Each structure stands twice: as C-alpha cells, then as structure tokens.
Amino acid sequence: MRDDHASFLDGGNDMAKIQIIAAMTMDGFLPKADENLMQWVMNDAKGFPYWHEHSIYRLMPHYPLLDLLAEKHSDNNQSDTYIAEISDKDSIELLRGLSRYNLIDEMVIYILPIIAGKGTPMFDDLTPSRWSVHKTTLFSNGITRIIYRNSCILQ
Numbered sequence: 001m002r003d004d005h006a007s008f009l010d011g012g013n014d015m016a017k018i019q020i021i022a023a024m025t026m027d028g029f030l031p032k033a034d035e036n037l038m039q040w041v042m043n044d045a046k047g048f049p050y051w052h053e054h055s056i057y058r059l060m061p062h063y064p065l066l067d068l069l070a071e072k073h074s075d076n077n078q079s080d081t082y083i084a085e086i087s088d089k090d091s092i093e094l095l096r097g098l099s100r101y102n103l104i105d106e107m108v109i110y111i112l113p114i115i116a117g118k119g120t121p122m123f124d125d126l127t128p129s130r131w132s133v134h135k136t137t138l139f140s141n142g143i144t145r146i147i148y149r150n151s152c153i154l155q
Contacts, residue, residue: 018059018103020095021051022086022122023110029119030087037112037143042087046139051083051108059084059094089120099126106149107131113142 023041025031031038041047052058059082086095098104131148138144 016080016082017105018082018084018098019051019055020084020086020098020104020107020109021048022095022107023048023112024122025112025114025116025119027115027117028122029116030092030122031112031114031116032119033087035112035114037114037141040141041110041112041143046145047110048085052085054081055083056080057082059098086122092120092122092124095122096125099129102127102129102150104150106134106147108145108147111144111146113144 023031023038043049057080084091084094084098086092095104130151132151134147134149136144136146
C-alpha cells in the first residue's frame with residue numbers, strides 16, 4: 001500500500017515536505033461543495049481522508065508563512081509532512097502564498113469529470129513552475145488522481 005500512494009511516505013529527505021491536496025473540475029475550477037463527486041473526494045478513504053491520516057501537520061489559511069519556511073528547513077522536522085487542503089477561496093490564498101515562496105513539494109490533484117464553465121479558478125496568480133507526474137490513478141467514478149512533484153521554478 002505504501003507504494004500505491006504519494007512519495008511523502010518515502011524516507012531520505014533532508015527537510016519537511018509540504019503537500020497540496022485539491023480537487024478541481026476539468027476546466028480548472030474548484031468544484032462546488034455540494035457536488036456529488038466532491039463529496040466522494042471529501043469523504044472516501046481514497047480521497048482527502050487518506051492524506052489527512054498520513055500527514056503530521058495540517059496547514060490552514062492565514063498560517064504564518066515565515067514560520068512555515070523556518071519549520072520546513074529545520075533539522076527537527078526532516079520527515080514531517082504538512083498538508084494544505086485547497087477547497088475554497090481562503091485556501092486558494094494559502095496556495096498562492098506557498099507558491100510565491102516555492103514551498104510546495106507535491107500536489108495531489110483529484111480531477112472531477114465535470115466542466116464547470118465558471119467559478120473559483122484553481123491556478124490563478126501562481127508562481128510559474130515545472131512539475132513532473134509521479135503517479136496517476138483512475139477511479140471507477142471517473143475521477144482521476146494525479147500526484148505531481150515540484151521540478152523547479154521557471155524564471
């Protein structure tokens with residue numbers, strides 16, 4: 001089961017890991033909270049609950065980013081995993097702040113097979129960066145989970 005999920009469970013890193021977990025529509029918007037497929041992501045053992053169970057800390061909107069930067073590079077936190085769940089406008093601001101300081105190591109994105117046409121865009125105003133696909137999983141309900149790893153910042 002360990003190999004079936006994200007790399008944050010792997011050892012050997014020299015600093016804490018920051019991971020984003022999010023769900024979005026095929027056209028890049030946050031899904032509505034009452035959407036049936038979003039309910040699956042929020043409640044199913046293969047959705048967000050898995051990541052909550054396997055993380056050490058949960059980042060919330062308004063978390064002091066300077067404190068997080070110091071904690072991330074502390075020798076005391078080598079195997080710690082911080083997760084930030086992106087599901088509303090406040091958490092989008094957290095995503096932007098983490099992106100601005102290149103603090104995100106991994107993104108776990110659940111893509112819902114829905115075209116919203118409008119809403120809160122997931123990736124507006126993020127710092128340009130390059131990501132590599134670590135793993136993809138297709139679920140029977142049509143949701144695809146893609147785990148991306150941060151490759152570098154684009155200048």
